[in-house]
Amino acid sequence: MTDTAFEEAVERYADMVFRLAYSYLRNRADAEDVMQETLLKLYRESAFDTPEHERYWVVRVAVNECKRLLRSPWRRRTGPLEEVLETASLDTPAQSELFQQVMALPPRYRAAIYLHYYEGYSVREIASVMNANLSTVQTWLMRARGQLRTNLKEAESP
Numbered sequence: 001m002t003d004t005a006f007e008e009a010v011e012r013y014a015d016m017v018f019r020l021a022y023s024y025l026r027n028r029a030d031a032e033d034v035m036q037e038t039l040l041k042l043y044r045e046s047a048f049d050t051p052e053h054e055r056y057w058v059v060r061v062a063v064n065e066c067k068r069l070l071r072s073p074w075r076r077r078t079g080p081l082e083e084v085l086e087t088a089s090l091d092t093p094a095q096s097e098l099f100q101q102v103m104a105l106p107p108r109y110r111a112a113i114y115l116h117y118y119e120g121y122s123v124r125e126i127a128s129v130m131n132a133n134l135s136t137v138q139t140w141l142m143r144a145r146g147q148l149r150t151n152l153k154e155a156e157s158p
């Protein structure tokens with residue numbers, strides 16, 4: 001990959017990879033590490049058939065890097081949810097509450113919600129990226145939406 005092509009790829013994918021890693025790991029430093037490792041692997045890889053293939057490959061590598069980091073014995077524990085919320089800049093209290101509830105979900109649910117609603121991936125694509133069955137991803141999304149619905153209703157009640 002040429003330097004120019006790599007710079008363009010970084011512009012295209014850096015934010016997406018960071019957001020995906022952050023939603024998965026809930027730690028800014030770890031998300032930056034995953035982003036850097038993913039982009040380094042992209043720099044070394046050069047054979048992509050289409051831009052869609054390249055994008056899919058980048059997301060797949062980012063998810064795998066997140067999983068690898070979570071399995072690492074050196075993994076640092078993330079702090080309380082309040083520390084995560086301090087790094088987020090949200091416009092309204094409703095956005096802040098929704099973000100807080102999404103970040104409280106288990107990692108698989110968070111990643112599935114992010115890929116589906118923020119990156120526009122289909123359930124089939126998410127299943128392929130996360131190396132899971134189609135029905136499993138559908139279940140993750142259903143359970144995540146149910147948990148969000150329940151938690152947001154509880155938060156509204158006095």
